[in-house]
Amino acid sequence: MGRAEERRARQRGGRRAAPRRRRSSGAAGKGGIRRLFTWKKILGTFFGLCLLGMGAFIVLYMVIDIPEGNADAKWQSNVYKYSDGTLLARTGDRNREIVDLGKIPKPVQKTFVAAENKTFYKDAGVDLKGTARGLLNTVAGKGAQGGSTITQQYVKNYYLTQEQTVSRKLKELVISLKLDREKSKDYILAGYINTSYYGRGAYGIQAAAQAYYQVDAQDLSVEQGAYLAALLQAPNQYDWAIASDEGKRLVRARWNYVLDNMVEEGWLSKGKRDAMTFPVPKEPKNDPSLEGQTGYLVKAADAALEKQLVAQGTADDLKTAQAMVDQGGWTVTLNIDKKKQAALEKAVKRQLDSKLDPKKRSVDADVQAGAASVNPKTGAVVAMYGGKDYLRHYVNNATRTDYQPASTFKPVILAAALEENAETQDGRPIRASTVYDGTSKRPVVDNGTKVGFAPENEDDRSYGKVTVQRAMNDSINSVFAQMGVDVGMPEVVKVAGRLGMDTENMEAVPAQTLGTMGASPLQMAGVYATLDNHGRKVTPALVKSVEHNTRTVTFPDPVGEQVISREAADTVTSVLTGVVDDGTAKSSVQGNAARDGQQVAGKTGTSDDNKSAWFTGYTPDLVTSVGLFGEDDKPPHAQVPMYKAGGEPRVNGGGFPARIWAAYMFGVTAPDTEFDLETDQGAAVQPTWTPTPTREPTTRAPSPTPTTRTPSPTPTTQSPSPTPTTQAPSPTPTTGRPSIPPTAGPTDGGSLEPPGFGDDE
Structure with missing residues (x-):
């Protein structure tokens, strides 16, 4: 036996082996968790999921092909009806004309890239970070928060639908990648600017150039192109003819953003940029189908529909909702009562328009009327007056919020x-x-x-x-x-x-x-x-x-x-x-x-x-x-x-x-109607009067025409004035009711004489 073996034998013989310590249940649990979640297993699971996702994506890439243009790209009319089902309006044909990219000035082409996707000429057609964010928001029901490339927007506009679903977003990602590989950037850019919606019923840059500046797309200036590019973010909100002050401020800021990006990318010199002024668009062209009050009603109904599409999660934002509504196929029944609508228009014409004479008084040309009539039991808007004529005044005076009430x-x-x-x-x-x-x-x-x-x-x-x-x-x-x-x-x-x-x-x-x-x-x-x-x-x-x-x-x-x-x-x-x-x-x-x-x-x-x-x-x-x-x-x-x-x-x-x-x-309105009020205050409550005991009570002279108001069926709880007074007879008959006496008690100075009613405004 060698020395080492002898030493180990002595140690075993001379000492008692120490008892093994029992692990507590907590320690055992910790050890179990550690064995279950080791770094190797976590990394292995992570890489496994990545490989699984990559495999799924490869399958999707192989299965999904670039489709034909979607069915929604085919124009359909929208139909608008009065509350009784009779026809109010029907929208017309889609205003679109495809124009070759070569006819659009290069700097104008670049305005769209500067506005939407500065990396367009370098990227692979997708923004993975933005798409991932969009998928998470869709799953969470929060809607999208931007991030799409020009390629993705074109795919959504032309090949897919506007609906926000996980499957649609995955298709958008795959088709965008394929399209970027198979088609040139110019092809994609041309498709994008020719299919996008610019407001005023204009699809594509040629229709937009005519609608906003009354020129062909080939004659657009850089300033005008920058406005059209800025407009794509919110066509209705940024349309200068109907934009609020806030909308005008936002589109100006967006216009500046586009031009500044062009300078940053080297597509525009700073000197030319500094010399540019905002190109105010021309007034919209007439659409005969929207004349009179019809245009106000149709556009207000569209706005309500678009808002609800966003509210219920069908559309991410108002821009998407506007595109969905304008694609057509909607039948919208309004709460507008045909007879009440006609009566409101007639009242404005007789009581206002007939009294205005711009030739005699220039200020008369500056007077605009707006009105809205609502059923308080149902909330239905039964009549609306938006202005003189939608084709002459595009802002709806019934819904505008820029004047003081x-x-x-x-x-x-x-x-x-x-x-x-x-x-x-x-x-x-x-x-x-x-x-x-x-x-x-x-x-x-x-x-x-x-x-x-x-x-x-x-x-x-x-x-x-x-x-x-x-x-x-x-x-x-x-x-x-x-x-x-x-x-x-x-x-x-x-x-x-x-x-x-x-x-x-x-x-x-x-x-x-x-x-x-x-x-x-x-x-x-x-x-x-x-x-x-x-x-x-x-x-x-x-x-x-x-x-x-x-x-x-x-x-x-x-x-x-x-x-x-x-x-x-x-x-x-x-x-x-x-x-x-x-x-x-x-x-x-x-x-x-x-x-x-x-x-x-x-x-x-x-x-x-x-x-x-x-x-x-x-x-x-x-x-x-x-x-x-x-x-x-x-x-x-x-x-x-x-x-x-x-x-x-x-x-x-x-x-x-x-x-x-x-x-x-x-x-x-129904004749001889009275409010059902639960109150003991106000002019609708018949006051109780107590004559003074020291004088003979006087009698109010009868009114030449009876009052239209009936007394309250139950007496009021209003107490009489602490000092009874005698109501003096009116020198001339009156149809008004007497004033309600003031409350007794301290005031901030002055007498407590019951006041009479004042003059008209």
């Missing part, structure tokens, strides 16, 4: 006060009978501190102590500016949003109490429809139903949940009846001979510098908002005042807008 916003402030149980600065609950100081230019106060806002009343008129009812009737700015601060402007903005206004860019500042935000007649009709519907949200719906042979589109219910309490909504309605019977709309609405006993609520509005004038009002069964807008008749169509238009010193909401409203509404 002015005092038609005041009911929103009152609704917020009632909904939030707000109080005045001295702790009095805000009610229809609460007294405010109606002094013009009175500084607005918050907790004893002036907030730096002191609005002027119309004509700088001071009213002294007035009730909220009187302030609404006479549209007193100083009262509602203070009320907005009493409620809290953030709360006012929140309630405005719940009622249906767009509050994304609405600042919570006192100046908003004057209605200085932007709004459309359609939007304001929705707000007032929510009030008419007792506080249940009404979202105006232009489209009734949509049919297509390959797609399904469902629209949400226009009537939603309760957004303010019924009591708050009904109280605002009650107060607004005073505007019609005793306030700024009295002469035009209350005194209209066609009124057949209908109970009416509404509010006038006239914006700063007389650039807009409004009347939004409603009966129990219909809401209509009418707006007049001062717009320069010549490009760039800036907002302008309407002073002396129609021969009147100033265009007020109680004038032309209210007269249009009354002429239309009293011909289409």
Whole structure:
């Protein structure tokens, strides 16, 4: 036995072997996990999946061939119908003319590459990172976020469909790779610019060049080409003729981006770039099928359909949705009532157009009307007036949001006060009978501190102590500016949003109490429809139903949940009846001979510098908002005042807008209707009067014509004034109802004389 063996034997004999330690269950588990997930296994699995994916892709590559042009590329008409199924319009033929790439100037070709895909001439036809992101977003239901190459966009436009599915995106990837290998870059670029949609019904660069600049594609300048290339990102939003101020800003920025990229790529010298100016497109050419109000209705229906395609995930974005709608095959039934539509057009013609004479007064050419009529029970848009003629004025005045709604916003402030149980600065609950100081230019106060806002009343008129009812009737700015601060402007903005206004860019500042935000007649009709519907949200719906042979589109219910309490909504309605019977709309609405006993609520509005004038009002069964807008008749169509238009010193909401409203509404609403109100406040509630015991009660002289309003079936809970007074007989008979007495209690100074109703606006 060698020494080493002897030593090991001694060690074994001289020591007891140490007992083996038992591993705890946790240690055992850890060891099991380590054995299960070793680096070798993880790497092996990863590479296995990669090989599997590569194999699957190779199979796809071998199986999928470049197809013929898709069926959607074949033009079909869209059909638009009135609510009763009768034909409104049918879109015509596709405006497309293929042009050889060699006829398009090289620099113009490069504008499209600079706009969409700077690496076009170097890449393999796909953007793997962008495509992977698109696939993940599709699986997650988030929609695409860009990243497609020109090749991929061409494949989607011409060979596939616009639908966003995983299988379609995989096909797009494979076909793009094959196309890039089999065809030249010039072939692909020519296909892309000849199949893309540019808006104005134009497919391809030749049709677009004619539609926007009235030249052939071969005669386009680099500046014009850059605009057309920029346009592809959002054709309708960037069309200069109908773009909002924000849309114009965005397309200018996109145009600059295209040219700057050309300089960066060496396709354009910096000197030439610096000398270029934005090429404003020409007005669109006439399409006879869209004349009159038809174009406004068709385009508004298209916009609603496109928005819903995005909302339900059928299209990634509005650009894709626009292309899907314009490919045709849609039958769109609108909620527009044929008879009500004709009545609204007739009312505008008789009450406004017949009074305007541009030859006599140049300002008359600058007056634009817009209106929207909504059923408050269903949300259906039953009539819409977009402007003089779609072929002469492409912006829809019923849906534009760039003019101030002015005092038609005041009911929103009152609704917020009632909904939030707000109080005045001295702790009095805000009610229809609460007294405010109606002094013009009175500084607005918050907790004893002036907030730096002191609005002027119309004509700088001071009213002294007035009730909220009187302030609404006479549209007193100083009262509602203070009320907005009493409620809290953030709360006012929140309630405005719940009622249906767009509050994304609405600042919570006192100046908003004057209605200085932007709004459309359609939007304001929705707000007032929510009030008419007792506080249940009404979202105006232009489209009734949509049919297509390959797609399904469902629209949400226009009537939603309760957004303010019924009591708050009904109280605002009650107060607004005073505007019609005793306030700024009295002469035009209350005194209209066609009124057949209908109970009416509404509010006038006239914006700063007389650039807009409004009347939004409603009966129990219909809401209509009418707006007049001062717009320069010549490009760039800036907002302008309407002073002396129609021969009147100033265009007020109680004038032309209210007269249009009354002429239309009293011909289409049910006669002798009354609001079903749950409130003890406002002009619709018959006040209780207590004669003084020290004098013989006087008798009010009978009105020569009976009032159109019936007394409330139940007595009000309004308490009489603490000091009974005798109502003096009116020197001349009146058809108006007496003022609601102010609340008792502390005020911010002045007497508590019950105020009378003021003059018309």
